[in-house]
Amino acid sequence: MKQSLQLRLSQQLTMTPQLQQAIRLLQLSTLDLNQEIQHALESNLMLEVAEDEHIGQNEKKTEQSETESDIPEPTSEGSQTDIPDELPVDSSWEDVYDNVQSHSTNSSSAENSDFESYRSASESLLEHLIWQMEMANFSEQDKAIAVALIDSINPDGYLMTPATDIHMGLLNQIEDLEIDEVLAVLHRIQNFDPPGIAAADLGDCLHIQLNQLPEGTKWKETAMELVTHFLDHLAAQNQPRLKRLLDLSDENLDEVISLIRSLDPRPGSRIENSESQYVVPDVFVRKVKNDWVVTLNPDITPKLRVNPYYSGMIKRADNSSDNTCLKNHLQEARWFLKSLQSRSDTLLRVARSIVDKQKDFLEFGPIAMKPMILRDVAEEVEMHESTISRVTTQKYMVTPKGIFEFKYFFSSHVSTNSGGECSSTAIRAFIQELVDNETPSKPLSDNKISTLLQGKGINVARRTIAKYRDVMSIPPSNQRKRVL
Numbered sequence: 001m002k003q004s005l006q007l008r009l010s011q012q013l014t015m016t017p018q019l020q021q022a023i024r025l026l027q028l029s030t031l032d033l034n035q036e037i038q039h040a041l042e043s044n045l046m047l048e049v050a051e052d053e054h055i056g057q058n059e060k061k062t063e064q065s066e067t068e069s070d071i072p073e074p075t076s077e078g079s080q081t082d083i084p085d086e087l088p089v090d091s092s093w094e095d096v097y098d099n100v101q102s103h104s105t106n107s108s109s110a111e112n113s114d115f116e117s118y119r120s121a122s123e124s125l126l127e128h129l130i131w132q133m134e135m136a137n138f139s140e141q142d143k144a145i146a147v148a149l150i151d152s153i154n155p156d157g158y159l160m161t162p163a164t165d166i167h168m169g170l171l172n173q174i175e176d177l178e179i180d181e182v183l184a185v186l187h188r189i190q191n192f193d194p195p196g197i198a199a200a201d202l203g204d205c206l207h208i209q210l211n212q213l214p215e216g217t218k219w220k221e222t223a224m225e226l227v228t229h230f231l232d233h234l235a236a237q238n239q240p241r242l243k244r245l246l247d248l249s250d251e252n253l254d255e256v257i258s259l260i261r262s263l264d265p266r267p268g269s270r271i272e273n274s275e276s277q278y279v280v281p282d283v284f285v286r287k288v289k290n291d292w293v294v295t296l297n298p299d300i301t302p303k304l305r306v307n308p309y310y311s312g313m314i315k316r317a318d319n320s321s322d323n324t325c326l327k328n329h330l331q332e333a334r335w336f337l338k339s340l341q342s343r344s345d346t347l348l349r350v351a352r353s354i355v356d357k358q359k360d361f362l363e364f365g366p367i368a369m370k371p372m373i374l375r376d377v378a379e380e381v382e383m384h385e386s387t388i389s390r391v392t393t394q395k396y397m398v399t400p401k402g403i404f405e406f407k408y409f410f411s412s413h414v415s416t417n418s419g420g421e422c423s424s425t426a427i428r429a430f431i432q433e434l435v436d437n438e439t440p441s442k443p444l445s446d447n448k449i450s451t452l453l454q455g456k457g458i459n460v461a462r463r464t465i466a467k468y469r470d471v472m473s474i475p476p477s478n479q480r481k482r483v484l
Contacts, residue, residue, distance in 0.1 A: 022339040026346060026387070029394035030280040030300045037301060037340075046310055046326070046333035050303040125155060125271045132192045138185075141174060145185040149198065157197045157268025158205065159186075196267035203231045209263045219256045222246060226256060234260070237481050281398040283351045285362065292359060294352045294397075296344055304340070306333050346383070350391045353377045354409050361409070362399055366429035371421045372410050422458050428468050430456070435474055440482035 015023075028036060041047050129150045138146060148170055152161040167182045189198045195212050199205035206227040213220055226234060226246060233241050234257070243253055264270070284295050314326050354377065360368035374385045374392075381388070392406035411424045431449060438444045444452070446465040453460050469476070 018335050018339070021335060022342050023387075023390070025339050025343050027390035027393060030282060033301060033343075037304070040336055041304075044329050044333050044336070046306050046329040047304055047336065048307045050305040123271065125153065125157070125268045126150060128271045129153065129189070129192055129197070133189075136188070138188075141177075141181075142185050144174065145170060145177075145182055146189060149182075149186055149189055153198055153268065155268050156266045157194065157199065159198050159200055162200070194264070194267040194270045196264060199267075202265055203227050205265065205267065206231075206260060206263050209267075210259075217259075219252070219259050222248070223256050223259045227260060279396050279403055281396045281403060282347060283395075283397045285351075285355055285397055285399045287362070287400070292355050292362060294348065294355050296348055301340065301344075304337060306330065306337070346381075346387070346391055347395065349381045350377060350388060350406070351397055353380045354397075354406060358409050362401060365401060366425050367433070369409070369411065369423040369425040369429070371412065371423040373412075374410060424468070427453070427458065427460060428472055430458070431465065431468055431474070432472065435480070438480075440480075443477040443480040445477045 025033065025036065041049070130147075133143065133146045133150065145166075148166050149159070149163075152159055152166060154160050163182050163186055164179065167177065167179045170177055170182070186198060190196075190208050191212070192198075196205040196209040199208055207224055210220055210224045210227065226242070230242060230245055233245070239250075239253065242248070243250070246253065246256070248256065280300060281297055282300060284297060286293055286295075310326060311330055314323060314330060354372075355362070357372055357376065358370060360370060374388045378385045378388045392410070395406045396403055397406065408425075430453060434444055434449055434452060446462045446469065449465050450460055450462045453465075466476075474480075
């Protein structure tokens with residue numbers, strides 16, 4: 001084979017660093033974006049948080065006065081009214097304005113305290129039970145047994161490990177330990193708060209709570225017998241068998257069931273509460289006269305700008321390495337600000353497109369949701385579907401119907417008898433409405449719900465209804481039946 005030189009021309013798409021930065025900022029959530037902005041402020045000396053408008057005007061006046069006269073007018077040594085533009089390098093703010101700072105700090109701390117920042121740490125179930133154990137009069141051996149039992153309690157309040165297994169595990173630590181000693185400590189823990197804690201199963205949990213009710217509680221003994229022996233009949237809603245086994249009338253059985261329903265099947269959930277996660281909305285949607293207006297949340301990102309002092313130094317500097325560093329920081333700062341502006345513009349355009357297509361939802365709720373996919377918005381705003389997917393992920397809007405993620409408004413559709421389309425969100429809303437209004441003694445089956453939706457012109461098969469019902473955590477009709 002002979003060696004030869006060949007010249008080929010080809011074109012390919014390359015992503016510039018600016019484009020990569022813009023795409024990365026576009027897919028960040030509000031909290032992640034704030035962290036990115038904070039990192040940029042710390043790493044780029046050209047970026048700074050812009051002050052209020054009147055402060056910016058004062059800075060402009062100061063810059064104009066500096067250009068007119070490079071030599072500042074002399075001031076009295078003890079004057080506090082005129083603040084010098086620059087402090088000596090070896091001095092600090094406290095050296096010159098110590099009195100003013102101490103006065104302002106004391107006054108502001110008393111008047112402008114942010115009480116929302118003082119949040120108490122949530123207490124776990126384990127800590128709650130250990131605290132009660134420390135307050136109780138336990139011996140050292142009983143404390144070791146109690147700690148082992150408490151460690152085996154799950155967040156719902158149930159004992160995950162049987163007492164016999166815990167007893168076998170403690171034999172290596174405590175010699176001649178009897179199972180009765182473990183059970184005695186377990187019974188003491190079951191009297192802790194919340195009621196029903198450290199139960200072996202649901203029946204045991206309900207029995208413990210009933211046992212702690214006052215002696216004069218009506219139907220207490222009957223309810224304890226029911227949850228101990230006939231709980232499976234209660235779950236199956238077998239009213240005739242319960243009346244026969246307990247020898248009760250319909251009215252009396254209804255009172256017994258009401259007493260049991262007043263109990264908590266998950267006592268540990270009262271204490272084991274995770275810290276609330278707050279959603280920061282990106283846009284606000286409100287109705288002004290007859291039009292829906294979409295505005296960006298002005299508080300999600302700080303107002304940034306290029307530092308005028310450092311940028312002005314570039315014009316007066318030479319081609320040294322320091323000046324080159326300043327130029328690089330200035331270029332990166334401009335790219336970052338442009339990427340932030342592009343993110344805001346894209347977010348606003350997509351939000352407006354969603355609102356224009358879902359006006360009926362804003363007026364009437366989920367039942368009026370229209371089917372919409374990413375391509376619909378992408379074609380309207382003239383962007384790629386992948387860009388729309390990035391914009392709508394972890395972005396939230398505040399509407400009169402509540403706070404929703406952008407992704408919530410995108411759903412599949414089914415056909416209707418009139419030739420139109422119905423959103424899957426609207427179908428779920430119809431199913432929820434039918435289930436909420438059904439007769440408890442005769443709940444609607446999946447086939448019946450499908451027939452009712454077909455009466456509205458929505459063609460949905462029974463299997464599709466069952467799938468939607470499972471997604472909505474709605475039990476089947478035999479489990480929703482309430483005969484009492």
